[in-house]
Amino acid sequence: MTATTDPRQFTGKSQLRTEDARLLSGHAQFLDDITVPRMTEAAVLRSPLAHARIVSIDVSEAKALPGVHDVITGADLAAVAGEQPVIWRPIPDQRIPTMYALAVDTVRWVGQGVAAVVADTRYIAEDALELIDIDYEPLPVVADLDDALAPDAPRIYEDWPDNVTGSLTITQGDAGPAFTAADVVVSGSFRHHPSYGCPIETRGCIADFDPYADRLSMWTTTQSPNLARELLAQVLGLDVSKVRVRTPDLGGGFGMKFDFYPEDVIAALLSKRIGRPVKLLEDRRESFFASSRSRDMRHDFEMALTSDGTITGLRGTAYGVMGGAFGTVGSGPPWASILTSMGPYRIPNLELTIKPVLTNRSPYGSYRGWGVPKGNLVHERLIELAARELGVDRMDIRRKNFPAPEEFPFFSGAAFSYDSGRYADCLDLCLQAVADAAWEDRKAAAAAEGRSLGIGYGFHVEPGAYGPSRILNLVGLDHSGFDEVCVRMDSSGKVTVFSGQINMGQGTHTVYAQLAADGLGVPMEDITVVTGDTDSCPYTGYGTGGSRALPLGGAAIINATGRLRAKLIRIAASMLEANPEDIEIDSGRFFVAGTASQGVTTAEIGRAAYRNLNGLLPEEETPTLEEVDVFDPPNMTTSYGCTALLVEVDRETGQVDLLDCIQAHDAGVIVNPMLADGQLAGGLAQAFGGGLYEEFVYDEDAQMRTASFMDFLLPTASEIPPFTFVHQETPAPDIPGGMKGLGEAGTIAGVSLVGSAIDDALRDLGVAVDEFPVTPPRLLALIEAAQEGASSGADKEGTR
Amino acid sequence: MSTRTTVRLTVNGRAYESDCEPRLTLADFLRRNCGLTGTHLGCEHGVCGACTVLIDGASARACLTLAVQVDGVEITTVEGLAPPGELNTLQQCFREHHGLQCGFCTPGVLMCATELLKENPNPTAAEVRRGISGNLCRCTGYDAIVRSVLAAAEAAHENSQESVS
Ligand code: FES
Ligand code: FES
Numbered sequence: 001m002t003a004t005t006d007p008r009q010f011t012g013k014s015q016l017r018t019e020d021a022r023l024l025s026g027h028a029q030f031l032d033d034i035t036v037p038r039m040t041e042a043a044v045l046r047s048p049l050a051h052a053r054i055v056s057i058d059v060s061e062a063k064a065l066p067g068v069h070d071v072i073t074g075a076d077l078a079a080v081a082g083e084q085p086v087i088w089r090p091i092p093d094q095r096i097p098t099m100y101a102l103a104v105d106t107v108r109w110v111g112q113g114v115a116a117v118v119a120d121t122r123y124i125a126e127d128a129l130e131l132i133d134i135d136y137e138p139l140p141v142v143a144d145l146d147d148a149l150a151p152d153a154p155r156i157y158e159d160w161p162d163n164v165t166g167s168l169t170i171t172q173g174d175a176g177p178a179f180t181a182a183d184v185v186v187s188g189s190f191r192h193h194p195s196y197g198c199p200i201e202t203r204g205c206i207a208d209f210d211p212y213a214d215r216l217s218m219w220t221t222t223q224s225p226n227l228a229r230e231l232l233a234q235v236l237g238l239d240v241s242k243v244r245v246r247t248p249d250l251g252g253g254f255g256m257k258f259d260f261y262p263e264d265v266i267a268a269l270l271s272k273r274i275g276r277p278v279k280l281l282e283d284r285r286e287s288f289f290a291s292s293r294s295r296d297m298r299h300d301f302e303m304a305l306t307s308d309g310t311i312t313g314l315r316g317t318a319y320g321v322m323g324g325a326f327g328t329v330g331s332g333p334p335w336a337s338i339l340t341s342m343g344p345y346r347i348p349n350l351e352l353t354i355k356p357v358l359t360n361r362s363p364y365g366s367y368r369g370w371g372v373p374k375g376n377l378v379h380e381r382l383i384e385l386a387a388r389e390l391g392v393d394r395m396d397i398r399r400k401n402f403p404a405p406e407e408f409p410f411f412s413g414a415a416f417s418y419d420s421g422r423y424a425d426c427l428d429l430c431l432q433a434v435a436d437a438a439w440e441d442r443k444a445a446a447a448a449e450g451r452s453l454g455i456g457y458g459f460h461v462e463p464g465a466y467g468p469s470r471i472l473n474l475v476g477l478d479h480s481g482f483d484e485v486c487v488r489m490d491s492s493g494k495v496t497v498f499s500g501q502i503n504m505g506q507g508t509h510t511v512y513a514q515l516a517a518d519g520l521g522v523p524m525e526d527i528t529v530v531t532g533d534t535d536s537c538p539y540t541g542y543g544t545g546g547s548r549a550l551p552l553g554g555a556a557i558i559n560a561t562g563r564l565r566a567k568l569i570r571i572a573a574s575m576l577e578a579n580p581e582d583i584e585i586d587s588g589r590f591f592v593a594g595t596a597s598q599g600v601t602t603a604e605i606g607r608a609a610y611r612n613l614n615g616l617l618p619e620e621e622t623p624t625l626e627e628v629d630v631f632d633p634p635n636m637t638t639s640y641g642c643t644a645l646l647v648e649v650d651r652e653t654g655q656v657d658l659l660d661c662i663q664a665h666d667a668g669v670i671v672n673p674m675l676a677d678g679q680l681a682g683g684l685a686q687a688f689g690g691g692l693y694e695e696f697v698y699d700e701d702a703q704m705r706t707a708s709f710m711d712f713l714l715p716t717a718s719e720i721p722p723f724t725f726v727h728q729e730t731p732a733p734d735i736p737g738g739m740k741g742l743g744e745a746g747t748i749a750g751v752s753l754v755g756s757a758i759d760d761a762l763r764d765l766g767v768a769v770d771e772f773p774v775t776p777p778r779l780l781a782l783i784e785a786a787q788e789g790a791s792s793g794a795d796k797e798g799t800r
Numbered sequence: 801m802s803t804r805t806t807v808r809l810t811v812n813g814r815a816y817e818s819d820c821e822p823r824l825t826l827a828d829f830l831r832r833n834c835g836l837t838g839t840h841l842g843c844e845h846g847v848c849g850a851c852t853v854l855i856d857g858a859s860a861r862a863c864l865t866l867a868v869q870v871d872g873v874e875i876t877t878v879e880g881l882a883p884p885g886e887l888n889t890l891q892q893c894f895r896e897h898h899g900l901q902c903g904f905c906t907p908g909v910l911m912c913a914t915e916l917l918k919e920n921p922n923p924t925a926a927e928v929r930r931g932i933s934g935n936l937c938r939c940t941g942y943d944a945i946v947r948s949v950l951a952a953a954e955a956a957h958e959n960s961q962e963s964v965s
Contacts, residue, residue, distance in 0.1 A: 016895055023903025024891040026838020026878040030904065033837035123823070200842040200850055200938050201904040251840070251904025252938050284843040505902030505939045678898045678944060685941030709847035709936070717929040717942040746941075 009587075010514040010524050011737075014674035017510045018529075019503065028249045031204040031221050032281055039206065040069055042118040042270055042280040043125035044263065045132050046289060047107035050143070050360035050702035051156070051324070052136040054105055054114065061131040062117055067124040069274045071132065072266065073115045074102035081265055082235045084325075087227070088332030090476035094166030097157060097358060099325035101235075101262030107136070108156060108324025109362045110703055111289020113262055118270045118278050141360050143702040145298060145321045148357045156324055156358045163358040165322065165331065170338065172413035173349035175304075178313030182304035186385040187316075190377045191771045192751065194296035194321065194696040195689075196288070197367040198714065199504075201251020203291055204281030207267035211275055216268050217244045221251075223258040224543020226500055227479060229534045231260045231328075236268060247532035250504035254686070255366035257504070258545040259292050259328040288696065288707040292365020295690060296321035297334055297374050301341065303382040304349075309390055309397045313349035314342055316378070320356035320364065327363035331356035332477075334364070336371030336463075339415045343379035344423050344461050344640060345401040350413045360702040366545060368683065369747035372462065373690070377772075380458045380752035384759065385768060394756075395431060398459055399424050409635065409733075415475065416463050418638040419740075420730050422666065427459065430642035430664035433726050437662060439646050446648065453659070454761025456645040458753040464741020465637040465732070466546030480541030482632035483548065485556035487516060487564055489625035491610035493588065493602030495520060496528045497557060500540030501549045503531055506743060507675040508549050514671055515554050515737065519561025520568070521585030522602055538628065547741020550671065551637050555736040560629035567625065568605055574618045575600050575608065637732040637740035641665035643684070643749045646721070649761040651783055654776035656692055656758060658721040663749070665725060667742035668732040676742060681723045683746020689715045690747070691754030692773050765790065807867045811836060812880030822868050827851045829867035830877060838878040838907050842936065849935035852908035853877050859915045878907035881914070889959070890914060890952040899948030901939030909935045913949045922953055 022028045059071040083098040102113045115132055119125040140154035147153055148163040156163055179185060205220035216238060222228045225245040233240045250257060267280040282290050301316030318341075320334025331354070338352040356364075383401075387394040402423040403410040410418045434440075434455070443453040466472065469480040486498040497516050503509050513527040531537055542548065565585075572590035573580040576599065584593050591599025608616035609625045617623065646660040663680055670676050693713040697705040706712040731738025755769035758779065765786040771778055808817045811834055818833040825844075830836045830853070842848035844863045851862040854876040882888040887895065890913060900906040909932060916923065916931040923931065928949045929942070937945060 017898070019903070020895040020900065021887060023900055023906055024878075024887055024894055024910070025882060025884075026836070026907055027884075028838075028903055030837075030840065032831075032841070123821070198938060199902070199904070200848055200936060201840070201902070202842075250902060251842075252902040254938065284845065284848075505900075505904075507901070674898050678901055678940060681941035681943055682901060682939045683941075686938070708845055709843050710845070714936050714938065716933040716936065717946065718933040720942045722925075722946075723941060723943050 008518055011518045011671050015510060015514055015524065015672055017507050018513055019507065019509055030201055030251050031219060031248050034206060034219055034248060036206060036208060036277045039277045039279055040118050040120060040274065041122040041125055042116055042267060042278050043122060043129055044113045044266065045115040045129045046111045046286065047103065047114055048110065049107060049136055049138055050110045050141045051139040052107050053139060054103065054107065055135040055137050057115060058133040059115060061133070062128040065124065065128045065131060067120040068128045069118045070270060071115060071117050072102070072270060072273065074100055074104040077102045077266070077269060078104050081269060082237065084262060085231050085234055085260065085328065086326045086330045087328055087478045088330040088476060089478070090332060090335045091166045091168040091354065095160060096330065097165070097325045101265040109289070109360050111286065111362055112324070113266065116266045116270060118274060141702050142358070143698055143700050144359060145319055145357060148359045156360065165356045165358060167353060167355045168335070169351060169353040170414045171351050175313045175315040175349040175351035178349035179304045179315065182312055183307040184305045184386060184389050185302055186382055186389055187302035188381055188385065188768070188770050190299045190381055192295045192297050192374050192377065193773065194293050194361070195694040196291055196294050197254030197256030199252025199254055199256060202282045202284060202287045203257060203261060203263065204279065205264050205267050206277055206279045207264070207271040208277040209268060209272040211272065215242045218264065218268065219246050219248055220264055221257050222247055223253045223502055223504060223545055225502060225532060225534050226539050227543050228260055228264065232264060232268060235265050245534045247502045250502065253504035254368040255370060255545055256292050258543055259365040261290070263290065284709065285707050288704055288712065289362050292327055292367065293323065293362045293696060294333065294365060294367030295373070296364065297337060299337070299374060299378050301378045301382060303386060305386050305390070307390065309392050309400050311345055311347050311401050314347045315351035317353040317355060320354065321361065322356045322358050323361045323363040324358065325363055327365040329366050331364070333366065333371035337374040340372045340375030340461065340463065341378040342412055342414065343376060344459050345379060346403050347413060352414060361698065368686065369744050370546070372744065372748045373687065373751050376458065376460050376748050377752045381755060381770065384756055394457060395427060399427055416638065417635060418461065419635055420733050421638065421640055422728065422730050423459070423640060426640060426664050426666050426728055427642045429726050429728060430644055430662060433662045433664060433724060434644045437660065439660065442646065452649045452651060452761040454647050454649060454757045454759065456647065456753045456757025456760055457642065458749050458756055459640070459642050460745065460749040461638050461640045462547060462741065462745050462748050463636050463638055464547030465551035465633050465735060466542060466548055467636045468634060469541060469632050482630055483540045483552035483556050484538035484628065484630045485553060485560050486538050486626065486628045487557065487560040489564065489602060489606055491606045493606035494526045494528070495522060496530055498530045498537050499553050500538045501531055501544045501553045504544065506549065506679060507672065511550055511671045511675065512553060512557055515557045516561050519558055520565050522588040526588060547743045551732060551735045551739045551741050552631055552633060554671065554739050556629040556631040558736045559631060560627040564625060564627040567621065568602070571605050571608060571617060571621060572600050575604070575616060633734055635734040637668065637735060639665070639667040639740040639742050639745060641745055641749055643753050645753045645757045647757040647761060649758055654780035654783065656774060656779065658688055658719060661721045662724045665742070665745060666728045666730050668740035669729055669738035670727060671739060677725045679743050680725055680746050683744060684723065684750045685715060685720045687747045687750020688720060688754060690773060691751040695773050805868050807871050809870060809873060809875055811875045812877060820867050822866065824867045825863055826865040826867050826870055827862035830862060836877050836879050840904055840907055842904065847936070849912060850905050850908040852911040852935065854911055854915060859912055878910055881910060889955050890917070893952040893955060894948040897944055897948040897951055899940065899945045905935060905937040909937065909945060916949070917953055917956065921956060925950060
């Protein structure tokens with residue numbers, strides 16, 4: 001019997017983070033903290049117009065400015081570099097509008113890069129940008145979705161028949177008859193306006209091209225170092241081995257830093273041209289144009305039900321408001337929104353269409369949630385409208401349509417097979433927590449004072465652990481989904497875990513150390529985790545996105561440490577002249593059961609495996625103590641949650657105050673409860689920002705009106721409510737360790753939740769929120785329309 | 801542009817002297833001329849609070865301050881909160897209560913909270929929220945930051961009681 005003391009010494013407990021001390025003391029190393037010898041600094045000149053032909057560019061004055069090393073234009077760049085890759089192509093026969101890292105003849109959004117300067121300092125580089133003379137010939141602008149779809153719309157690409165890139169319809173069952181036979185049909189047009197991930201650290205890179213070795217070395221703020229390495233090689237025509245990508249500490253990523261951006265290519269080429277390292281960092285204002293725009297979609301959907309509240313069908317068209325060219329993930333997020341538009345419900349008949357449409361906005365890209373927040377808007381807004389229409393309880397109707405635990409794995413009807421779930425239990429857990437917090441009493445007390453409190457609910461599913469590699473290829477991803485880990489014990493018996501995932505605030509190093517320590521039976525402080533360098537770290541498919549780091553990296557660590565532990569036991573048994581079956585482990589000591597005071601330590605085993613093999617390491621064992629594991633998941637994970645939000649609505653001003661928030665959540669096995677709650681809270685705060693405040697506002701010329709923190713409003717501590725989390729643990733059946741991805745839960749759950757809470761506060765008016773963010777003017781307009789509707793006796797809002 | 805001025809400052813108790821252009825911000829002076837990269841830049845337009853430092857004990861945005869404006873003053877940055885290898889009570893409480901994730905906003909939040917606790921050693925949760933409302937954090941959702949600051953206040957209170965008794 002290979003007995004051990006508690007095999008889960010660290011897993012499942014709130015361990016303090018190994019990352020924190022450096023971050024708290026100013027000793028972290030973010031991109032802009034890095035200076036390399038002979039480094040120069042670059043800046044990008046960006047288009048002031050949303051759509052224009054570049055007639056001429058004169059860079060001579062800029063080049064002549066003292067301190068300037070070089071200026072590059074789009075034509076220079078396109079002569080030596082390829083186009084920016086689009087790795088997600090899920091829509092067959094779609095027109096894919098690609099771009100070079102700098103615009104060549106035509107600019108298609110405000111802020112598109114047209115030239116770049118490299119100088120001794122950023123200050124000088126910015127001075128030089130002002131000396132570049134560009135002559136633009138303005139072209140007609142497509143500012144918004146409706147403009148883009150209008151029959152006489154200007155075309156963003158002259159040789160295209162219109163601005164629609166393509167269309168894909170996913171069907172299951174037969175929606176037509178289901179809708180004909182339905183007792184009730186509810187419908188809505190749900191608009192989520194554009195926003196972005198907005199980490200407080202902007203993006204940046206340092207490119208260092210060695211002209212003698214023909215090798216590019218990059219520091220870059222990416223969540224996907226292996227992908228960045230391959231795409232850099234692809235665009236620059238280098239062998240993959242000639243590119244090294246390192247990631248420093250990341251000041252937040254949120255998907256936005258997953259994508260592969262033009263600036264990495266620009267900096268690499270500038271470095272190659274001048275033979276010196278080049279730092280290129282976007283400033284906050286630039287980030288609004290140069291970092292992926294997200295969320296921008298409209299969903300025109302309807303749901304069919306029988307009179308007892310059983311959902312029989314869901315159909316509709318989703319419009320992705322794409323930019324003037326595609327970013328790295330193309331129309332992947334809008335596509336994912338329709339794949340998840342049925343949410344946690346069993347809906348036998350589906351007809352789901354996605355139409356990505358071009359506008360003169362910046363490229364659409366990744367942001368935590370990746371389309372699923374809008375899928376959630378569809379099913380959660382519609383099910384609440386259905387409850388209202390049928391006069392049934394909004395939680396009962398949800399419960400009625402959940403698949404039962406024994407129906408898992410449950411095929412959603414569109415691509416995903418949910419791995420495991422106890423949805424009704426989770427819903428009850430949430431309701432119980434809300435009852436314990438006595439929100440209904442608060443609501444009633446407020447009502448007695450003439451104040452409008454509302455309780456919102458939402459149920460969400462989060463596809464995580466993206467994903468089985470071959471299936472990802474099949475659905476249109478030009479990349480893989482596996483994760484590789486190397487676990488190495490050194491000659492002193494200490495352990496290093498090498499991973500291709502990166503650390504951006506979610507505590508990857510801490511949870512990996514927990515899992516590795518438990519896997520090997522050693523103390524957590526014996527573990528060092530190394531990430532963020534393609535020269536020394538293993539390969540991860542995709543990157544740190546898609547809620548992959550814990551379920552996939554964690555599974556690989558569990559597998560690798562399991563094999564390494566077996567080897568350690570064999571060596572220890574040989575050293576102790578015992579049977580491996582009789583060896584026990586306690587905190588790095590290996591001993592024969594019952595003789596804990598004797599035994600050998602990992603330090604002694606390490607010495608035997610690396611330095612003093614003779615007489616200590618069994619002949620049949622390979623020297624060194626190292627295991628590599630590649631984990632390609634057989635299925636994704638689907639975590640889920642039921643969330644409740646208490647708000648107060650001021651009917652006079654349209655202002656919404658967030659008072660309290662409770663989430664019941666199931667992400668399978670939780671490795672570090674404190675960090676799990678941190679992920680949930682942070683995601684919810686972002687969703688509340690998207691639900692109430694954050695918006696890229698464009699005028700009719702597609703000029704952005706909100707390109708600063710004065711106008712683009714991130715929520716502060718004054719807006720965000722306190723959080724309470726309760727967990728249930730239904731293990732992921734396909735993941736060793738049973739963990740499910742949870743990093744995107746909050747962003748998926750939180751936007752529809754805001755709508756639900758506002759509706760509840762205004763229940764007497766029959767308001768149905770369908771446009772986000774719900775700014776005060778938007779809410780006032782809804783309130784006024786509802787009041788007018790009520791006084792004229794018109795039909796209830798929301799069943800258009 | 802090219803006229804350079806000499807700026808002399810005391811940062812975390814140590815004297816620094818450096819030539820710079822008048823347009824150099826205090827944040828860049830600290831980061832580039834003093835090698836103190838713990839002060840971060842999240843917006844460079846005075847909203848996010850990541851660049852918050854203490855100037856003669858009062859919090860200020862280093863991105864909106866020019867180095868030449870503060871010639872001769874005493875500055876405290878995050879590097880000055882504790883000696884290398886150590887964390888002070890406030891920092892320790894942030895660690896224990898998960899008051900940081902990516903850590904990019906954290907130096908500014910710590911400097912702001914340092915001033916807050918000095919002025920109001922026993923704040924309520926609402927006062928902490930108001931006090932840090934000039935610091936944007938994109939990771940934590942703030943609740944854990946609030947709990948961290950309250951815990952620091954509590955710990956300071958306990959310490960002072962111990963030293964009295
Ligand atoms: S960088 Fe100074 S306030 Fe944002
Ligand atoms: S911890 Fe990342 S921004 Fe605050």
